[in-house]
Amino acid sequence: MTSTATQLEAAHAGSADLVDKGLVKWHLVMAMFFMLTAMTWGLLISLQFLHAYPFEGISFLSYGRVRLLHTNEIAYGFLVNGFIGCLYYAIPRMTGRAVASSKLGWLILFVWQFILVAMSVGQLLGFAQAVEWGETPTGFRPGTFDLNYIPVDFLIEIGAVLVAIQFLTPIVRSVHKRQYVSLWYLTAGIVWLILTYVMGNTLPEWTLPGSSGAATVGLFIHDLVGLFVTPMGWGLMYFFVPVILRRPVWSHALSVIGFWALAFFYPLNGVHHFLLSSIPMSVQYGAVISTMAVEIVVTTVIVNFFGTMWGSGDALRTNLPIRWFYTGMVGYFITCLQCMFHTTLTMQELIHFTDWVPGHAHLVMLGVFSFWIFGMTTWLWPRLTGNEWYSRRLNHWHYWLSVIGLLTMFVDLLAGGLVHGFMLNALSDWMEIVRAMHGFWAVRTFAGAMILAGQLCFAWNLWKTWTGPKRPYDYRVDLATAGGV
Amino acid sequence: MDRFTSILLAAGLGCFALAFVLSGVYPWLITDAREPEATIAEVARRVTPEFKQLKEAYPVAFAAAFPGADECLTDKDLAGVPLDDPRRARSEDAWRAAHTIALRDGRDAYVAEACWHCHSQYVRPVANEAQRFGRVRSAADDNNALQRPVLWGTRRVGPDLTHEGGRRSNDWHVAHLRDPASTSPGSIMPRYTWYFRDGWQVWRTIDPELAEREGLAPTTRYPIPGVYATEAEARSALERVRAETPENLHAERDRLEVAPSSGPNETALALLAYLQWLGTWDASQREGVPQ
Ligand code: HEM
Numbered sequence: 001m002t003s004t005a006t007q008l009e010a011a012h013a014g015s016a017d018l019v020d021k022g023l024v025k026w027h028l029v030m031a032m033f034f035m036l037t038a039m040t041w042g043l044l045i046s047l048q049f050l051h052a053y054p055f056e057g058i059s060f061l062s063y064g065r066v067r068l069l070h071t072n073e074i075a076y077g078f079l080v081n082g083f084i085g086c087l088y089y090a091i092p093r094m095t096g097r098a099v100a101s102s103k104l105g106w107l108i109l110f111v112w113q114f115i116l117v118a119m120s121v122g123q124l125l126g127f128a129q130a131v132e133w134g135e136t137p138t139g140f141r142p143g144t145f146d147l148n149y150i151p152v153d154f155l156i157e158i159g160a161v162l163v164a165i166q167f168l169t170p171i172v173r174s175v176h177k178r179q180y181v182s183l184w185y186l187t188a189g190i191v192w193l194i195l196t197y198v199m200g201n202t203l204p205e206w207t208l209p210g211s212s213g214a215a216t217v218g219l220f221i222h223d224l225v226g227l228f229v230t231p232m233g234w235g236l237m238y239f240f241v242p243v244i245l246r247r248p249v250w251s252h253a254l255s256v257i258g259f260w261a262l263a264f265f266y267p268l269n270g271v272h273h274f275l276l277s278s279i280p281m282s283v284q285y286g287a288v289i290s291t292m293a294v295e296i297v298v299t300t301v302i303v304n305f306f307g308t309m310w311g312s313g314d315a316l317r318t319n320l321p322i323r324w325f326y327t328g329m330v331g332y333f334i335t336c337l338q339c340m341f342h343t344t345l346t347m348q349e350l351i352h353f354t355d356w357v358p359g360h361a362h363l364v365m366l367g368v369f370s371f372w373i374f375g376m377t378t379w380l381w382p383r384l385t386g387n388e389w390y391s392r393r394l395n396h397w398h399y400w401l402s403v404i405g406l407l408t409m410f411v412d413l414l415a416g417g418l419v420h421g422f423m424l425n426a427l428s429d430w431m432e433i434v435r436a437m438h439g440f441w442a443v444r445t446f447a448g449a450m451i452l453a454g455q456l457c458f459a460w461n462l463w464k465t466w467t468g469p470k471r472p473y474d475y476r477v478d479l480a481t482a483g484g485v
Numbered sequence: 486m487d488r489f490t491s492i493l494l495a496a497g498l499g500c501f502a503l504a505f506v507l508s509g510v511y512p513w514l515i516t517d518a519r520e521p522e523a524t525i526a527e528v529a530r531r532v533t534p535e536f537k538q539l540k541e542a543y544p545v546a547f548a549a550a551f552p553g554a555d556e557c558l559t560d561k562d563l564a565g566v567p568l569d570d571p572r573r574a575r576s577e578d579a580w581r582a583a584h585t586i587a588l589r590d591g592r593d594a595y596v597a598e599a600c601w602h603c604h605s606q607y608v609r610p611v612a613n614e615a616q617r618f619g620r621v622r623s624a625a626d627d628n629n630a631l632q633r634p635v636l637w638g639t640r641r642v643g644p645d646l647t648h649e650g651g652r653r654s655n656d657w658h659v660a661h662l663r664d665p666a667s668t669s670p671g672s673i674m675p676r677y678t679w680y681f682r683d684g685w686q687v688w689r690t691i692d693p694e695l696a697e698r699e700g701l702a703p704t705t706r707y708p709i710p711g712v713y714a715t716e717a718e719a720r721s722a723l724e725r726v727r728a729e730t731p732e733n734l735h736a737e738r739d740r741l742e743v744a745p746s747s748g749p750n751e752t753a754l755a756l757l758a759y760l761q762w763l764g765t766w767d768a769s770q771r772e773g774v775p776q
Binding site for chain 1: 489492493495496497498500501503504505507508509511512513515516517518522592593594596597598599600601602603605607609610611612613614616617622623624626627628629630632633634635636637638639640641642643644669670671672673675676677678679
């Protein structure tokens with residue numbers, strides 16, 4: 001134990017000056033800020049379904065516009081900030097090189113927050129575009145070149161290129177001859193973000209009409225999740241899990257298979273967002289089959305991670321970050337298993353337009369990728385501030401409120417989705433459907449309040465740890481208890 | 486470095502491009518590439534009767550919303566105008582121009598309010614959808630500039646709107662947009678009150694005794710189309726109505742009054758025009774295609 005600890009200490013000291021802790025910290029702070037705002041929007045819009053929306057009649061705070069903020073601030077405010085923060089920590093450590101430039105880092109930080117403000121204001125003012133998860137204002141009247149707002153899409157593309165310069169530089173100049181699989185995911189994910197964003201925010205707007213435009217919109221939604229969020233998430237898991245558990249990944253062969261299968265199959269799934277539509281059936285069947293193939297890929301990755309943990313299962317109990325990570329992995333497995341079933345045309349017929357889909361979306365976005373970011377933040381925060389946690393107990397509250405809230409919401413929306421689907425099939429009167437869904441929507445709001453309460457615990461804890469009285473953090477204490485509960 | 490390049494090229498670019506060709510370019514080649522996309526002007530050629538009625542009902546907002554509105558003549562204006570009078574042709578063109586602007590702005594409002602997050606425009610050949618909503622959507626239906634980006638939606642909190650055009654009256658939509666629960670008790674659709682402008686309107690009250698004698702509907706007070714910004718404007722409209730009312734309707738004439746009211750604003754007219762257009766156009770109406 002002592003020798004490992006000493007080695008780790010040496011490693012920490014060695015690469016400490018490579019990491020710009022300020023950048024990590026500020027990106028994580030902004031991530032948590034947008035998590036709180038986005039969740040507040042989520043809770044608000046869920047009240048619309050209960051006849052209790054407080055801002056009805058105010059155009060720029062109305063349901064439709066606030067709903068856009070909910071999903072877009074999660075994607076671009078929380079997930080992107082959170083991942084970038086973690087990349088600032090992980091990439092220098094894996095490559096032995098600092099990022100391209102700290103100045104560029106602060107520029108990216110500010111530009112990105114400006115983009116988020118411009119995006120949110122634009123959506124509240126009604127300049128959104130009709131691409132799901134890409135409602136970021138193009139700044140142009142749909143399909144024309146009449147500028148009517150700040151061209152946010154274009155700024156995001158510039159931001160993504162700056163991010164690529166920042167992080168690909170150390171990867172190219174890495175001191176290690178062979179690259180660890182984590183860097184494969186991160187390299188590809190950074191490139192994919194640029195390509196996906198440009199594709200999804202230009203083609204369906206200006207060139208591709210109707211159903212072929214829809215096919216690209218589907219591709220965009222899926223690529224954003226599958227080719228940006230997913231590789232960032234897994235890339236960071238391949239870094240953090242072995243570092244925290246202090247053991248190598250179980251099988252490098254499996255991790256290589258997992259990577260290439262993701263790269264190959266994931267983007268082919270795009271059209272599964274518009275099944276039973278006027279997109280040619282051959283393309284739809286292709287998407288269904290590759291969606292099922294993804295489940296096999298996912299299984300290899302999950303097996304690999306559980307293999308890595310084999311023998312240190314106790315960490316789940318004693319080590320909170322690890323618990324976050326593995327909870328997320330189970331969530332990921334369930335999401336993909338669910339996907340395998342509901343991508344079939346039989347299930348599509350029933351669930352496509354119902355609450356089942358938001359149920360699925362919340363499991364994957366909150367229950368997987370957000371949980372991972374929570375885990376990484378939990379692990380990093382004392383190391384970044386140099387301060388012992390204000391309260392480790394609050395971190396447990398954060399975990400349990402989030403997990404129980406999410407599970408409640410997931411099961412509730414799935415059940416509600418089925419009811420909605422069967423009633424649609426049965427040609428029930430529309431208002432009868434709305435009334436039938438009322439209870440499910442009430443439970444969703446309750447579960448949402450629980451999740452938000454969890455985040456408030458966490459935010460308070462982060463704040464007090466950061467600004468509270470100095471209680472120097474000693475990572476050896478965590479090592480002695482096998483982690484950072 | 487060699488690893489880096491291979492990942493960049495094979496995974497970063499290769500896999501992405503393959504997927505783009507298979508699920509973006511290929512469907513385009515076998516569907517929409519075969520026929521040029523219809524422009525907004527093209528899909529606006531057939532002016533819906535509901536759009537014409539909007540001008541009658543809300544003349545002031547209509548004139549403010551659509552340049553050239555004064556050339557748009559309603560059936561009432563055209564009564565007695567000879568068939569070969571150039572005003573008819575000019576009116577037809579003006580209607581089409583106004584309808585084009587209305588559809589474009591209406592679609593923009595539909596996108597800005599994210600109506601498409603609660604309503605689909607996507608009737609599938611399953612789940613009894615054709616029975617509930619109407620004909621299944623085809624690729625040709627979407628090959629037009631109003632569906633760029635496509636407004637299929639992914640969620641049905643409210644019903645599908647593919648075939649909404651002509652299904653309800655303008656009045657129903659106006660009341661519904663302002664307060665959905667007024668037409669659909671218990672509705673959870675938001676109230677779009679900012680699409681309405683307060684103003685003054687002329688109201689006609691029918692003498693209850695007269696109404697009973699003539700067997701008229703129980704509602705005896707109803708608005709005369711036209712919402713005006715000031716009370717004075719409404720008063721002069723009242724005088725016009727009074728002058729137009731035939732002598733023998735004397736009993737009613739006395740009961741004209743000006744009272745506060747509210748009517749749809751310009752954006753709302755465009756949105757209503759868009760809703761009333763939905764499903765009234767299909768590819769068979771294109772020029773050169775046999776009807
Ligand atoms: C306070 C907790 C939350 C509540 C009450 C909430 C509520 C909602 C509501 C009402 C919708 C609209 C569903 C519909 O259209 O019928 C929605 C959509 C969505 N939310 Fe949340 N949300 C919460 C947290 C989150 C979090 C943390 C994430 C991601 C990390 C998230 C991601 C999404 C996504 C991706 C959608 C779009 C789903 C779709 O279109 O199918 N939400 N949420």
